[in-house]
Amino acid sequence: EPEVTxxxxxxxxxxxxxxxxxxxxxxxxxxxxxxxxxxxxxxxxLVSFYNNEISEKSEIFDxxxxxxxxxxxxxxxxxxxxxxxxSAMYFCASSLGVNSPLHFGNGTRxxxx
Amino acid sequence: xxxxxxxxxxxxxxxxxxxxxxxxYSYGATPYLFWYVQSPGQGLQLLLKYFSGDTLVQGIKxxxxxxxxxxSSFNLRKPSVHWSDAAEYFCAVGAxxxxxxxxxxxxTSLTVIP
Numbered sequence: 001e002p003e004v005t006x007x008x009x010x011x012x013x014x015x016x017x018x019x020x021x022x023x024x025x026x027x028x029x030x031x032x033x034x035x036x037x038x039x040x041x042x043x044x045x046l047v048s049f050y051n052n053e054i055s056e057k058s059e060i061f062d063x064x065x066x067x068x069x070x071x072x073x074x075x076x077x078x079x080x081x082x083x084x085x086x087s088a089m090y091f092c093a094s095s096l097g098v099n100s101p102l103h104f105g106n107g108t109r110x111x112x113x
Numbered sequence: 114x115x116x117x118x119x120x121x122x123x124x125x126x127x128x129x130x131x132x133x134x135x136x137x138y139s140y141g142a143t144p145y146l147f148w149y150v151q152s153p154g155q156g157l158q159l160l161l162k163y164f165s166g167d168t169l170v171q172g173i174k175x176x177x178x179x180x181x182x183x184x185s186s187f188n189l190r191k192p193s194v195h196w197s198d199a200a201e202y203f204c205a206v207g208a209x210x211x212x213x214x215x216x217x218x219x220x221t222s223l224t225v226i227p
Contacts, residue, residue: 006156042217043203101147102147104157106155
């Protein structure tokens, strides 16, 4: 069964550094998402992406965050200047369309020191 | 506003016992409801989904869930729990009027004892 893949599985970075989290969605899916889960808390929506543009974003997704689909397969989340509170598990997801289930990757654990 | 409530933070059951995990939602339109499972260090795996039709839906790993509109609930059940079912379970509602954004509950941690 097709899967959403995320790299790296664990990223450690220093406060103030830029990080790029990478995702390869399922190939025929049209909607792409980033969610995050701070340790011990619920999964929170960050952003959705469709037709090469952001369709929705949460208040968490401020100017420090950006997403890009640089080619036909990758979907990236960039954090420009990481803060300690950005430490979390970041999940990428994709779906075939609206009303379709989201398929999640295994996540990237980001640790900001 | 859309929201999902999972009243039980942690549940412990004996292997072979039945299981019910509660989920209540708040959503103005017809909800699209999902249950996901997260094993330690893993991603979120879809267990089952409800879009419309039969209110009792079957999922993978022997799980089922029943949509009750009158109670705004979508409880997850399994008749006989296996040790491998120990994990975190998340209920989610899909909000199709806001870019297919999913709202997750806070999760229920399931411990299975021999």
